[in-house]
Amino acid sequence: MRRSDRRAFLSGGVTLGVLGLLGCKLLESDPSATKDTVDTVAGGYPAVRKSIISAAAADDLRLYKKAVALLKDSKVWMAQATIHNNFCIHGNWFFLPWHRFYLMYFEEVCRNALRTAGESDAFSLPYWSWQDTDRRIPDLAWGDGNPLFDNTRSMGASDTFADAACGSGTIAGILQIKNFIDFGGGRASAQSPWGGSGQLESMPHNAVHNSIGGDMGHFMSPLDPLFWLHHANVDRIWAQWQAQHPDVIPSNPNAQDGDGKDANGVVLDAKFWLEFALYGFEDIKGVRFTQTVKDCLDTTKMLKPYTYDVLVPTALTPMSTVPPAAMLPPKLALQGALSGGEHAAPVDRIFVQSKNVGLIIKIDQASKIISANIVFSPELQTYLARLSSSPSFMGSFTLIVEHIPVPTDELAHRITLDFYANHPDLTPETDASDPHFLSCYSFFVHQHPGAPSEVSLRISLNQPLLKMRAAGGELRTAMLLQVLVKDRLLQTLPNLDFFSSMRFRLQYTES
Numbered sequence: 001m002r003r004s005d006r007r008a009f010l011s012g013g014v015t016l017g018v019l020g021l022l023g024c025k026l027l028e029s030d031p032s033a034t035k036d037t038v039d040t041v042a043g044g045y046p047a048v049r050k051s052i053i054s055a056a057a058a059d060d061l062r063l064y065k066k067a068v069a070l071l072k073d074s075k076v077w078m079a080q081a082t083i084h085n086n087f088c089i090h091g092n093w094f095f096l097p098w099h100r101f102y103l104m105y106f107e108e109v110c111r112n113a114l115r116t117a118g119e120s121d122a123f124s125l126p127y128w129s130w131q132d133t134d135r136r137i138p139d140l141a142w143g144d145g146n147p148l149f150d151n152t153r154s155m156g157a158s159d160t161f162a163d164a165a166c167g168s169g170t171i172a173g174i175l176q177i178k179n180f181i182d183f184g185g186g187r188a189s190a191q192s193p194w195g196g197s198g199q200l201e202s203m204p205h206n207a208v209h210n211s212i213g214g215d216m217g218h219f220m221s222p223l224d225p226l227f228w229l230h231h232a233n234v235d236r237i238w239a240q241w242q243a244q245h246p247d248v249i250p251s252n253p254n255a256q257d258g259d260g261k262d263a264n265g266v267v268l269d270a271k272f273w274l275e276f277a278l279y280g281f282e283d284i285k286g287v288r289f290t291q292t293v294k295d296c297l298d299t300t301k302m303l304k305p306y307t308y309d310v311l312v313p314t315a316l317t318p319m320s321t322v323p324p325a326a327m328l329p330p331k332l333a334l335q336g337a338l339s340g341g342e343h344a345a346p347v348d349r350i351f352v353q354s355k356n357v358g359l360i361i362k363i364d365q366a367s368k369i370i371s372a373n374i375v376f377s378p379e380l381q382t383y384l385a386r387l388s389s390s391p392s393f394m395g396s397f398t399l400i401v402e403h404i405p406v407p408t409d410e411l412a413h414r415i416t417l418d419f420y421a422n423h424p425d426l427t428p429e430t431d432a433s434d435p436h437f438l439s440c441y442s443f444f445v446h447q448h449p450g451a452p453s454e455v456s457l458r459i460s461l462n463q464p465l466l467k468m469r470a471a472g473g474e475l476r477t478a479m480l481l482q483v484l485v486k487d488r489l490l491q492t493l494p495n496l497d498f499f500s501s502m503r504f505r506l507q508y509t510e511s
């Protein structure tokens with residue numbers, strides 16, 4: 001597959017042109033990946049990545065600054081950003097694995113630069129935990145002549161990220177999402193007509209890129225040294241989620257997503273996720289590596305093992321392991337649907353999907369709200385009723401918003417979409433602490449040939465539904481979805497009819 005084809009295939013964009021390649025090319029993998037030569041490092045493996053606000057990170061921050069200065073003086077800094085530009089994957093379930101490998105190789109590139117300059121290579125990439133700070137760009141990244149400064153940023157030193165996207169409450173909520181695909185992303189475009197960004201990507205990840213702007217606002221974003229600290233935090237949240245949900249490794253796409261078949265009716269097997277080949281990574285000698293998803297699921301067993309200083313689970317909603325009530329027969333039993341070894345599909349599960357469940361009923365230009373009526377099918381209503389009544393509820397409700405058109409570059413950097421349900425009095429001042437809040441979305445896409453013209457995102461409804469119920473607004477048959485379109489620069493918004501192509505899909509999964 002040519003690089004551009006593969007990019008279009010993975011990006012979540014238009015799929016028709018590449019569907020034909022699926023059968024053969026999706027399964028390609030490169031057996032040439034081998035370990036590079038440096039197997040020891042002064043600090044020892046696994047390296048421990050620390051928060052930039054912890055005192056223990058002082059040495060790593062000093063070394064990071066030094067490494068960035070060294071790399072910027074060589075061609076390596078630009079080369080690393082170019083890897084991202086050419087190979088990065090966003091908008092689907094390869095987003096987290098691809099970036100995990102990318103950071104691991106970069107961390108080693110930093111160590112090598114330090115070693116070559118006669119410095120200690122006892123370095124771990126620190127992480128910038130925006131949810132635990134004041135949500136400003138940290139002071140360490142400002143100042144002319146500071147290697148960690150990037151003068152293209154559109155965000156100032158006192159500006160803050162939206163609490164809805166990056167606040168501690170939002171992250172705690174994301175960590176409670178039960179299935180990987182709502183957390184980390186669904187199938188790539190050619191694997192399925194219903195993938196979409198997971199909430200870790202679409203909320204804090206995109207918002208930090210988008211708000212900082214400048215280099216961070218496009219796919220050469222690794223030019224801004226904040227990129228690596230930001231992505232280390234995204235990776236840490238994934239590691240945290242893995243620690244909290246040890247049983248929910250999507251060892252096979254079937255375990256999590258859809259009816260177990262791709263857009264062409266081909267039954268998905270482990271090669272569609274677990275053994276999918278990810279490209280583009282370079283070792284310290286610039287040698288290209290290919291890796292498969294399964295090789296990054298445990299960070300302490302990766303090529304260059306690492307872990308995080310803190311992976312403390314936040315309090316979880318109690319979940320029972322009691323099987324679902326027998327009165328609700330499985331809609332889809334994938335028993336034995338797949339062949340093959342240790343990563344074979346789980347057995348019984350329920351998957352109910354309704355597409356075109358919503359109709360946009362009002363586009364209010366003055367209040368900047370697009371309203372849609374989302375209707376739960378009778379089948380979904382049965383499960384909805386059970387969510388409210390059963391403490392051992394095991395299922396996941398997901399709203400997928402599809403065909404969101406990507407605005408022009410300039411607009412995409414200003415606009416955010418905030419999603420609410422059944423709000424009686426929604427205003428631009430309403431925020432994420434409101435019980436009617438569902439999710440928010442910032443664009444992080446760039447205009448290049450083959451870039452998607454539309455995006456889709458997944459919104460886990462479990463917690464919002466329970467919150468709404470607690471606030472006295474239990475849902476039974478339908479909900480009013482409200483999309484509040486915000487312009488960060490408070491300028492006049494374009495005509496909201498631009499977004500009228502949005503479509504809505506509901507999924508219920510239980511496994």
Ligand SMILES: [Cu+2]
Binds near residue numbers: 205209
């Ligand atoms: Cu990113």
